[in-house]
Amino acid sequence: MMGKIQFICRKPGKKSIRIIERDHKIISPSLTREYSFVFKRARGCYVYDVDGRRYLDFAAGVAVAGIGHTNPVIEKALHKQIKLGIHAAFSDFYAELPLEFSEFLLTFMHKQLDTVFLSNSGTESIEAAYKLARWHSQRKWVIAFENAFHGRTMGSLSLTKSKPVQRGRYSPFLPVKHAPFPYHYRMKMEPEDCSSYCLTELERAIRLKRGDVAAIFLEPVQGEGGYIVPPRSFVKGVRKLCNEYGVLLCDDEVQSGCFRTGRFLAIENFGVVPDVVSLSKAIGGGVPLGATVAGRKVMDWAPGSHANTFGGNLLACAAGIATLKFMREKKLGQNAQKIGKHMLKRLNELKDKYEIVGDVRGLGLMIGVELVKNKKSRMPAVEERKEVLCKASEKGLILLPAGMSVIRICPPLTLTRQQADNGIDIIEDSIKELNRR
Ligand SMILES: Cc1ncc(COP(=O)(O)O)c(C=O)c1O
Numbered sequence: 001m002m003g004k005i006q007f008i009c010r011k012p013g014k015k016s017i018r019i020i021e022r023d024h025k026i027i028s029p030s031l032t033r034e035y036s037f038v039f040k041r042a043r044g045c046y047v048y049d050v051d052g053r054r055y056l057d058f059a060a061g062v063a064v065a066g067i068g069h070t071n072p073v074i075e076k077a078l079h080k081q082i083k084l085g086i087h088a089a090f091s092d093f094y095a096e097l098p099l100e101f102s103e104f105l106l107t108f109m110h111k112q113l114d115t116v117f118l119s120n121s122g123t124e125s126i127e128a129a130y131k132l133a134r135w136h137s138q139r140k141w142v143i144a145f146e147n148a149f150h151g152r153t154m155g156s157l158s159l160t161k162s163k164p165v166q167r168g169r170y171s172p173f174l175p176v177k178h179a180p181f182p183y184h185y186r187m188k189m190e191p192e193d194c195s196s197y198c199l200t201e202l203e204r205a206i207r208l209k210r211g212d213v214a215a216i217f218l219e220p221v222q223g224e225g226g227y228i229v230p231p232r233s234f235v236k237g238v239r240k241l242c243n244e245y246g247v248l249l250c251d252d253e254v255q256s257g258c259f260r261t262g263r264f265l266a267i268e269n270f271g272v273v274p275d276v277v278s279l280s281k282a283i284g285g286g287v288p289l290g291a292t293v294a295g296r297k298v299m300d301w302a303p304g305s306h307a308n309t310f311g312g313n314l315l316a317c318a319a320g321i322a323t324l325k326f327m328r329e330k331k332l333g334q335n336a337q338k339i340g341k342h343m344l345k346r347l348n349e350l351k352d353k354y355e356i357v358g359d360v361r362g363l364g365l366m367i368g369v370e371l372v373k374n375k376k377s378r379m380p381a382v383e384e385r386k387e388v389l390c391k392a393s394e395k396g397l398i399l400l401p402a403g404m405s406v407i408r409i410c411p412p413l414t415l416t417r418q419q420a421d422n423g424i425d426i427i428e429d430s431i432k433e434l435n436r437r
Pocket residue numbers: 121122123124126149150151152219223224252253254255256280281
């Protein structure tokens with residue numbers, strides 16, 4: 001028997017309550033809902049609940065609505081395609097639309113990355129990269145980083161090490177060694193010291209496996225782990241080690257890609273070209289779509305060695321083309337850079353003002369605000385983070401958590417300066433209320 005539902009934050013409206021009650025009866029309890037928001041509709045940077053409340057969305061459907069929610073260009077593309085066909089079985093038959101999407105996608109990438117595998121989600125785009133690395137290298141081991149999040153199917157979960165519950169009772173895992181990631185704020189080190197410490201540990205991990213390392217999986221900016229931006233020297237150092245030891249650099253851009261950090265791929269901010277790239281989330285404009293891209297020489301697997309049923313789905317590809325076109329035409333990368341810079345400046349002012357704001361970091365519109373008990377101890381303010389999220393939602397702002405006590409800010413890339421300011425005002429008011437208490 002289910003107990004009485006505990007509503008997170010303030011009690012939601014009547015319609016929301018009814019849906020939450022139905023949900024709790026039959027939907028898998030493995031999902032995590034941060035607060036009692038019940039989605040009804042969304043447009044641009046706003047989402048609306050079933051009781052008619054409007055919220056400014058700093059979560060963008062978990063970094064999916066890069067071009068804004070329910071963008072008319074997606075509506076148009078889907079309507080046009082739905083009349084022509086939805087599913088072409090691209091793994092077994094040729095079709096022009098998935099090809100057109102892939103050709104267009106490659107125009108956003110370094111010319112060395114010229115071959116595409118299509119799928120439907122982030123985890124699938126990582127599974128493809130993982131299997132490709134093992135196929136190509138014929139090696140067994142893979143290195144990922146502490147705090148990393150690469151997905152939840154068994155291959156990508158083996159790479160993931162962000163929250164203990166995600167790995168929970170699922171061992172044994174695939175052969176993955178985790179090396180430290182330069183989270184210098186939490187490791188209480190200077191960025192460059194932290195970077196060289198982590199690179200030394202990474203090299204040690206590679207050597208330990210004696211020529212049997214296929215790939216290193218890297219989020220250029222760690223997402224779920226806490227929106228952690230590594231020093232440039234670290235990402236460059238990872239590339240150098242990959243070159244020295246003949247290991248593939250697999251770049252997870254599922255969350256950080258598609259101009260979220262200003263550049264199409266976050267790794268471009270560090271002046272590094274990877275061997276394999278995994279993309280999803282924002283690339284489909286809200287429609288499930290994943291892509292794994294590598295050079296032809298790397299993507300050398302044999303027919304039948306990897307495929308799927310829905311990869312190259314026609315609706316997804318139509319949405320993907322419309323999304324990428326919109327991003328390029330509207331220069332969303334530039335907007336992410338400009339608004340992101342402004343937000344970082346304002347959030348840093350909060351850091352100077354409030355003891356609870358320990359660290360502010362980010363690239364473009366991928367920004368983390370780490371809450372701590374106090375600046376000296378840097379103890380994660382876990383409960384307080386939860387409260388800030390609740391209070392913000394009550395005031396009409398959707399935020400998500402990341403890491404132990406980080407507020408994750410990943411709004412649509414169409415965000416205006418006014419909307420950015422409105423959201424930050426709400427964050428500040430929520431922090432002030434905590435302080436008063
Ligand atoms: C960096 C990264 N990789 C992979 C994934 C997995 O994507 P999906 O949830 O679509 O399987 C996520 C999801 O949040 C992610 O942030």
